[in-house]
Amino acid sequence: MLTTEQLQARKKGIGGSDAAAIAGLSRWKTSLDIYLDKLDLSEPEDMDASDRIYFGKVLEPIVAQEFERRTGKVCSIEPKTLIHPKYEWMFANIDRRITTDGSILECKTASAYSREEWGESGSDQFPDEYLLQCTHYAAVCDVPKVELAVLIGGQNFRTYTYRRNLKLENRLIEIEHDFWHNNILKEIPPEPKTPQQAFVLWPKDNADTVAVVASEIEEKVHQLVNVKQQIKQFEEEEKTLQASISHFMKEASVLVDVSGKWLVTWKTQTANRFDTNGFKSIHPDLYEQFAKSTASRVFRLK
Numbered sequence: 001m002l003t004t005e006q007l008q009a010r011k012k013g014i015g016g017s018d019a020a021a022i023a024g025l026s027r028w029k030t031s032l033d034i035y036l037d038k039l040d041l042s043e044p045e046d047m048d049a050s051d052r053i054y055f056g057k058v059l060e061p062i063v064a065q066e067f068e069r070r071t072g073k074v075c076s077i078e079p080k081t082l083i084h085p086k087y088e089w090m091f092a093n094i095d096r097r098i099t100t101d102g103s104i105l106e107c108k109t110a111s112a113y114s115r116e117e118w119g120e121s122g123s124d125q126f127p128d129e130y131l132l133q134c135t136h137y138a139a140v141c142d143v144p145k146v147e148l149a150v151l152i153g154g155q156n157f158r159t160y161t162y163r164r165n166l167k168l169e170n171r172l173i174e175i176e177h178d179f180w181h182n183n184i185l186k187e188i189p190p191e192p193k194t195p196q197q198a199f200v201l202w203p204k205d206n207a208d209t210v211a212v213v214a215s216e217i218e219e220k221v222h223q224l225v226n227v228k229q230q231i232k233q234f235e236e237e238e239k240t241l242q243a244s245i246s247h248f249m250k251e252a253s254v255l256v257d258v259s260g261k262w263l264v265t266w267k268t269q270t271a272n273r274f275d276t277n278g279f280k281s282i283h284p285d286l287y288e289q290f291a292k293s294t295a296s297r298v299f300r301l302k
Contacts, residue, residue, distance in 0.1 A: 011038055013089040014176045016136040020129040022179045023172065027129070031179060031190040032197050038184050042200070056109045059151060063107035064096050066157055067149040073100045084140045087173070089180045092140040104137050104146045106130065112153025121158035126150070132172060134162035139169045199297055225301060 018034050020026040036042035064075055075096035084090035096105040108130065110118065119125025126148060134146040148160040183190055192198040212218045245264060249255055255264040280287040 011040070013083075013091045014136075014180055015091050015093060016133040016140075019132040019136040019172060019176065023132055023175050025128045025132060030193050030197070031183070032192050032201075034179075035183055035189050036200065039187065052109075052111075059109050060095060060107045063109065063149050063151050063157075064105060066151075067105060067107070067147070067159065070157070071159070073098050073147075075099065075105050082140055085142070087177070090136070090140050090173070090176065092137045094137055094141065098147060103143050104134075104141060106134060106137070106146060106148045108148065108150040109154075110150050110152045112156075115152050115156065118150065118152060118158060119160070121160070124161055124163065126160045131162065135165065135169050135172050136176075138162065138164045139173060195299060203295060203297070205297060221301070228301065 014022065014034075021029040021034050022031045024031065033042070067073070068075055076099050078094050078097045082092040082094065094104050095107045097103075098105050114127075117127050130148060134148060138144075138146050144164050146162045148162065150158050150160070152158065179190075182188065189201055192201060245255065246266060249264070249266055253265060253267045254262055255266070256262055276287075
């Protein structure tokens with residue numbers, strides 16, 4: 001569990017939990033998310049809002065205790081933020097120090113649905129996000145290995161060992177070095193991966209016109225046109241297929257195959273929606289009092 005000081009220190013460098021996002025291998029964050037966080041351009045992350053993060057934090061001591069029980073190794077909490085001896089922008093907030101041999105223990109929890117992503121206990125086969133985190137920690141702490149313990153689905157306990165890979169480590173340091181010096185320090189954001197991220201970077205237009213300076217951008221516009229046309233065709237096909245299946249089902253709620261396995265449900269649902277226009281006509285003053293304006297940028301192909 002990180003202290004307030006450790007959370008603040010995250011802004012001053014790159015930590016192990018940043019590594020996979022910067023390298024483009026995280027399923028939860030992108031390099032732009034890390035950029036916005038480091039420069040305080042995003043809302044602070046609520047560590048208790050996500051069940052995944054919350055229970056990972058709560059169960060960390062239990063996972064560490066079980067690791068000690070099963071392996072006979074003794075662990076201790078490392079209270080300090082550790083800094084790479086050569087690169088002051090690389091730091092590590094490790095879960096535990098294994099006092100028996102000086103190596104590191106990382107404690108994880110995982111959903112039961114992700115069990116196939118984890119290899120056999122005792123191997124070195126585990127998700128890339130954690131592989132890069134272990135690589136980062138091995139570099140910062142100069143240790144030959146990092147142990148990883150995970151509780152999957154609340155009842156499947158496994159352990160893994162990352163043995164230091166200098167080739168991978170050097171490549172990761174190159175990626176992190178480039179990101180820190182050419183994005184963070186120069187305040188040049190990485191390319192956004194979603195329209196929402198682009199809006200965060202540029203929430204307002206300035207009414208200027210920009211001309212194409214490279215054929216690559218114009219080609220992307222044409223690709224977007226083609227993609228939208230394909231989406232429209234698939235949406236029309238989707239509606240046709242759905243209509244045919246609905247016609248077959250008629251009033252039935254569930255469609256099953258010959259073995260009884262559910263294929264489709266088509267059930268009646270009701271929803272209550274607030275009548276904004278009706279409320280405005282009856283209570284115009286209250287409407288104006290609570291009306292909230294929001295800004296957006298509309299992207300249209302011409």
